[in-house]
Amino acid sequence: MAEPLLDVRDLMVSFRTEEGVVRAVEGVSFALEPGEVLAIVGESGSGKSVAVGTLMGLTRSPNARFEGEARLRAARREHGGLELVGASEGKLRRVRGKDIAMIFQDPMTSLNPVQRVGDQIVEQIQAHEQVGDAEGRARAVDLLDRVGIPRAAERARSYPHEFSGGMRQRAMIAMAFSCEPRVLIADEPTTALDVTIQAQILRQIEELRERDTGVILVTHDLGVVADVADRILVMYAGRIVEQGTPDELFYDPQHPYTWGLLGSIARVDRARPKRLAAIEGLPPSLSDRPAGCHFRPRCPHAFGKCVETPALEHRAGLTPGHLDRCLLAGESKRRLREVNGEVGLGAP
Amino acid sequence: MARFVFRRLVSMVLVLFAVSVITFLIFNVIPNGDPAERMAGKIPTETNIAQIRKEWGFDDNVFVQYATMMRKVFSGDLKSYFTQLDVGEEIARGIPATLSLSIGAAVMWMLFALVLGLYSAVKAGKFADRLLTVLALVGISMPVFWIGALMNHYLGFKLEWFPNGGYVGLSEDPLGWFEHLILPWTALSILFIGFYSRVLRSNVLDTINEDYVRTARAKGLSERRVMVKHVLRNSLIPIVTLWGLDFGFVVGGGAILTETVFDLQGVGQYAAESVKQLDQPPVVAVTLFGAFFIVLLNALVDVAYAALDPRIRLEA
Numbered sequence: 001m002a003e004p005l006l007d008v009r010d011l012m013v014s015f016r017t018e019e020g021v022v023r024a025v026e027g028v029s030f031a032l033e034p035g036e037v038l039a040i041v042g043e044s045g046s047g048k049s050v051a052v053g054t055l056m057g058l059t060r061s062p063n064a065r066f067e068g069e070a071r072l073r074a075a076r077r078e079h080g081g082l083e084l085v086g087a088s089e090g091k092l093r094r095v096r097g098k099d100i101a102m103i104f105q106d107p108m109t110s111l112n113p114v115q116r117v118g119d120q121i122v123e124q125i126q127a128h129e130q131v132g133d134a135e136g137r138a139r140a141v142d143l144l145d146r147v148g149i150p151r152a153a154e155r156a157r158s159y160p161h162e163f164s165g166g167m168r169q170r171a172m173i174a175m176a177f178s179c180e181p182r183v184l185i186a187d188e189p190t191t192a193l194d195v196t197i198q199a200q201i202l203r204q205i206e207e208l209r210e211r212d213t214g215v216i217l218v219t220h221d222l223g224v225v226a227d228v229a230d231r232i233l234v235m236y237a238g239r240i241v242e243q244g245t246p247d248e249l250f251y252d253p254q255h256p257y258t259w260g261l262l263g264s265i266a267r268v269d270r271a272r273p274k275r276l277a278a279i280e281g282l283p284p285s286l287s288d289r290p291a292g293c294h295f296r297p298r299c300p301h302a303f304g305k306c307v308e309t310p311a312l313e314h315r316a317g318l319t320p321g322h323l324d325r326c327l328l329a330g331e332s333k334r335r336l337r338e339v340n341g342e343v344g345l346g347a348p
Numbered sequence: 349m350a351r352f353v354f355r356r357l358v359s360m361v362l363v364l365f366a367v368s369v370i371t372f373l374i375f376n377v378i379p380n381g382d383p384a385e386r387m388a389g390k391i392p393t394e395t396n397i398a399q400i401r402k403e404w405g406f407d408d409n410v411f412v413q414y415a416t417m418m419r420k421v422f423s424g425d426l427k428s429y430f431t432q433l434d435v436g437e438e439i440a441r442g443i444p445a446t447l448s449l450s451i452g453a454a455v456m457w458m459l460f461a462l463v464l465g466l467y468s469a470v471k472a473g474k475f476a477d478r479l480l481t482v483l484a485l486v487g488i489s490m491p492v493f494w495i496g497a498l499m500n501h502y503l504g505f506k507l508e509w510f511p512n513g514g515y516v517g518l519s520e521d522p523l524g525w526f527e528h529l530i531l532p533w534t535a536l537s538i539l540f541i542g543f544y545s546r547v548l549r550s551n552v553l554d555t556i557n558e559d560y561v562r563t564a565r566a567k568g569l570s571e572r573r574v575m576v577k578h579v580l581r582n583s584l585i586p587i588v589t590l591w592g593l594d595f596g597f598v599v600g601g602g603a604i605l606t607e608t609v610f611d612l613q614g615v616g617q618y619a620a621e622s623v624k625q626l627d628q629p630p631v632v633a634v635t636l637f638g639a640f641f642i643v644l645l646n647a648l649v650d651v652a653y654a655a656l657d658p659r660i661r662l663e664a
Contacts, residue, residue: 093568096568097567102566104559106559112564124568124569127568159658159659161658
């Protein structure tokens with residue numbers, strides 16, 4: 001296997017706030033391979049956005065504390081890669097937008113309203129390469145054209161408010177790709193868009209795989225990533241609770257939280273349930289999490305041992321690479337997740 | 349864009365027309381008594397009053413009176429019956445001082461507000477920011493006639509660092525012009541510096557949290573470029589608007605106190621003296637002059653706003 005583009009080990013992020021220390025990310029590890037689409041799934045507050053924002057250095061603040069490692073091996077100018085956690089602002093600036101790029105959730109607000117779309121792309125190219133205005137503009141037009149913006153030469157001179165939401169997200173993708181980064185982070189790229197546009201944007205992201213770009217796709221919607229992702233990390237309250245391929249997660253989910261996520265997807269190919277299953281309760285407060293398994297208070301199957309923190313590990317009988325953080329025995333899991341012939345969180 | 353400018357100009361003319369009608373009503377129709385008698389001065393003679401009545405058409409209906417007044421304004425045929433001086437000439441004589449004061453002060457308050465506001469935003473919550481907050485509040489709370497008088501007394505009269513009031517033309521003596529204006533500029537600017545730096549500070553702090561600023565950082569731009577091109581550029585739009593409006597206000601009468609305190613012999617001081625004597629023709633003329641500048645700057649601000657913020661053009 002080729003060397004991973006990005007190697008994250010035991011990443012921890014905490015913030016000092018008035019309500020105490022918020023531990024947003026509690027030890028997340030993963031490696032991103034070239035051409036891989038890695039999905040990070042979890043509900044709001046699970047720490048997924050903080051984790052990827054930290055890789056870009058966007059969560060830095062006087063109140064933030066970072067631990068662990070995140071080595072960007074794909075950094076072209078740094079021999080042996082760049083350690084992103086704790087990198088100087090100068091070094092970080094040189095890899096941001098060049099080796100590792102990011103697109104954001106809300107394309108309506110993520111572009112500068114008073115700068116032409118083309119100029120915003122040129123600005124990024126010129127931040128990293130010695131390129132004249134004319135050449136930069138030609139490249140911007142080409143990039144917009146490649147993400148499927150019609151009459152790109154003309155549209156490059158438009159302002160963001162003249163674009164639809166889907167076009168703005170395409171422009172964001174074009175911008176993210178202007179310096180051909182090896183790693184792309186997409187933080188909920190389709191959440192703010194119409195369903196029809198969602199599919200187009202996902203296809204755009206999928207195409208990047210062919211260029212050996214590694215993609216980290218952050219979403220709260222397990223349904224979105226089913227087709228696109230090579231691997232899925234399920235995050236809950238700052239920890240990865242399960243990881244595996246889409247097949248592994250959809251057909252043999254191990255963690256009750258994953259069951260709950262799968263059970264709450266509306267499906268048109270099955271009989272309509274009386275009501276859509278929801279996971280009872282709320283995610284724990286970030287500053288006051290239960291000891292042991294964080295999902296314990298909401299889990300109908302919790303038992304005595306759950307007060308110990310379970311490790312994220314490979315368990316007997318599972319395919320290699322399928323890890324989870326639940327202490328229930330494999331046999332009980334298979335039994336408990338069956339709810340009326342479907343996967344679901346079930347009741348105790 | 350051309351259409352936008354044209355439409356703005358049309359509405360500007362309409363507003364000026366309305367202002368002139370209101371001015372006319374206030375001075376000539378609403379007050380009791382004979383307008384000709386009021387205009388004629390402290391010791392009016394029968395012949396004077398009769399002549400004024402004839403000149404201003406006070407025996408005719410209000411429409412004719414309004415038309416007569418406007419014709420006098422536009423043909424420069426206004427005369428003070430107190431001083432026997434031509435009003436147009438007096439205003440023209442005051443314009444260099446008024447514009448020197450207003451333009452210089454506007455540049456001064458904008459420069460200081462930019463530096464202090466940005467510094468305050470960057471140091472938000474720290475000691476420097478808190479100190480500037482207090483200073484801004486003090487600045488906003490000091491009336492110009494008070495701080496102006498203090499400056500004049502201590503820096504001009506006692507220490508003799510600066511000339512003690514008066515105005516020197518720029519073309520006659522550039523250095524003298526500067527020396528005579530530095531205190532008035534400062535006195536007039538203090539309020540605006542305090543106010544603008546606070547507005548800029550809060551704009552910058554709002555803008556810094558915008559998604560597009562995060563995008564700019566994610567693009568790998570230098571912090572300096574992020575601040576100037578993305579944060580400051582967007583934070584300045586409302587400030588520039590405010591700047592134009594306040595400049596119009598200052599030229600159109602807002603500097604009356606400053607001009608009077610420092611004896612600058614500008615249009616504002618002329619207005620103040622005319623009001624003191626109830627000398628009606630100059631007051632009418634100065635009112636219209638002020639209204640013209642305020643309305644003109646309003647229109648310019650709208651055009652500038654559209655140029656600065658592309659989102660405005662479509663909505664207009």
